[in-house]
Amino acid sequence: MIFEQIATGGCQSYLLGCPDTCATALIDPEVSQIDRYLALASRDALRIRFVIDTHTHADHFSAARQVADRLHAKTVMHIRSPAPGIDMRVDDGESIALGKLRLRVMHTPGHTADSMCLVGSDRVFTGDTLLIGGTGRTDLPTGDPVALHASLFDRLLKLDPALKVYPAHDYKGRSHSTIGDELRTNPRLQHSELEAFVRMMKALDLSMPTHLTEALRTNMSGGKTVTQMLAEAAACVPFMSMEELRDRVEAGPQGLVVLDVRERDAYEAGHIPGARLLPRGQLELRVNEELPDPTARIVTCCEFGRISTLAAATLRTMGFQRVAALDGGMKAWKEAGYPTQSGAR
Numbered sequence: 124m125i126f127e128q129i130a131t132g133g134c135q136s137y138l139l140g141c142p143d144t145c146a147t148a149l150i151d152p153e154v155s156q157i158d159r160y161l162a163l164a165s166r167d168a169l170r171i172r173f174v175i176d177t178h179t180h181a182d183h184f185s186a187a188r189q190v191a192d193r194l195h196a197k198t199v200m201h202i203r204s205p206a207p208g209i210d211m212r213v214d215d216g217e218s219i220a221l222g223k224l225r226l227r228v229m230h231t232p233g234h235t236a237d238s239m240c241l242v243g244s245d246r247v248f249t250g251d252t253l254l255i256g257g258t259g260r261t262d263l264p265t266g267d268p269v270a271l272h273a274s275l276f277d278r279l280l281k282l283d284p285a286l287k288v289y290p291a292h293d294y295k296g297r298s299h300s301t302i303g304d305e306l307r308t309n310p311r312l313q314h315s316e317l318e319a320f321v322r323m324m325k326a327l328d329l330s331m332p333t334h335l336t337e338a339l340r341t342n343m344s345g346g347k348t349v350t351q352m353l354a355e356a357a358a359c360v361p362f363m364s365m366e367e368l369r370d371r372v373e374a375g376p377q378g379l380v381v382l383d384v385r386e387r388d389a390y391e392a393g394h395i396p397g398a399r400l401l402p403r404g405q406l407e408l409r410v411n412e413e414l415p416d417p418t419a420r421i422v423t424c425c426e427f428g429r430i431s432t433l434a435a436a437t438l439r440t441m442g443f444q445r446v447a448a449l450d451g452g453m454k455a456w457k458e459a460g461y462p463t464q465s466g467a468r
């Protein structure tokens with residue numbers, strides 16, 4: 124069997140394939156590892172056919188759509204997943220074919236309503252239904268401790284105790300365990316009566332995952348993360364270093380427009396000498412009167428260098444072909460002791 128485990132922080136993703144045909148599935152890919160998945164597949168001449176999310180993740184950004192688009196693979200999720208545009212929705216009892224391998228779908232709601240485990244011949248990918256020494260939490264949207272109890276005790280834990288368990292998370296650097304090990308040692312499985320289990324799950328006082336709302340928004344809708352928006356903007360605009368801009372500002376105006384896209388109060392508290400104010404929120408509305416010359420050379424700036432990147436990308440889209448963004452922001456500019464001016468212009 125072709126098998127790779129890729130850890131990103133506590134998130135685990137897996138490449139699993141048939142050695143005879145090179146047909147491969149990628150399970151629970153994470154957005155920061157896209158290049159790694161593509162590199163692994165090409166290193167081993169694998170054909171990734173399916174990109175599977177075991178459930179709607181609340182704590183990391185799924186790369187399923189992006190990897191699938193790059194490789195002409197199919198995205199796979201459980202039939203109850205709210206994500207749009209899933210190529211192949213699967214249900215309990217069905218199998219995903221990878222050459223001669225089969226991954227059987229076991230619907231295991233509880234952590235989320237769309238959670239599923241993928242059962243192979245010697246291993247099971249448990250998503251967040253069963254973790255090493257733990258279980259998925261049930262306090263996030265669509266979580267249900269009663270359903271998790273049934274999924275674990277009536278279904279998953281009745282599988283062969285020798286099956287290896289590969290979860291979607293492990294924060295302690297462990298690669299896997301077995302169903303038998305978990306039955307014996309997992310503290311959350313020691314309460315097999317429903318009431319005690321539910322009481323224990325409800326008593327867990329877990330902090331909310333960082334990026335909860337953004338992960339749910341993008342994973343459920345197929346929308347973009349803020350990081351992705353910034354990366355896409357940064358990939359289509361040039362930057363000007365702070366030193367370069369300082370030298371040009373000190374050399375006097377040479378047809379370079381420094382465009383400060385912060386709000387007025389931030390601008391008046393201190394801006395680059397000669398900079399013009401055009402807040403990002405008014406950019407499209409006022410661009411015609413403020414920047415009548417589409418051939419003008421423009422450098423956008425803001426507080427941290429992020430909004431100015433988006434503004435520069437917007438201006439390029441609008442036809443200003445000589446726009447760059449400041450590589451840095453006013454915070455760094457001031458910390459570097461570079462010249463500023465205050466007040467209205």
Ligand SMILES: [Fe+2]
Nearest residue numbers: 179180181251
């Ligand atoms: Fe999860």
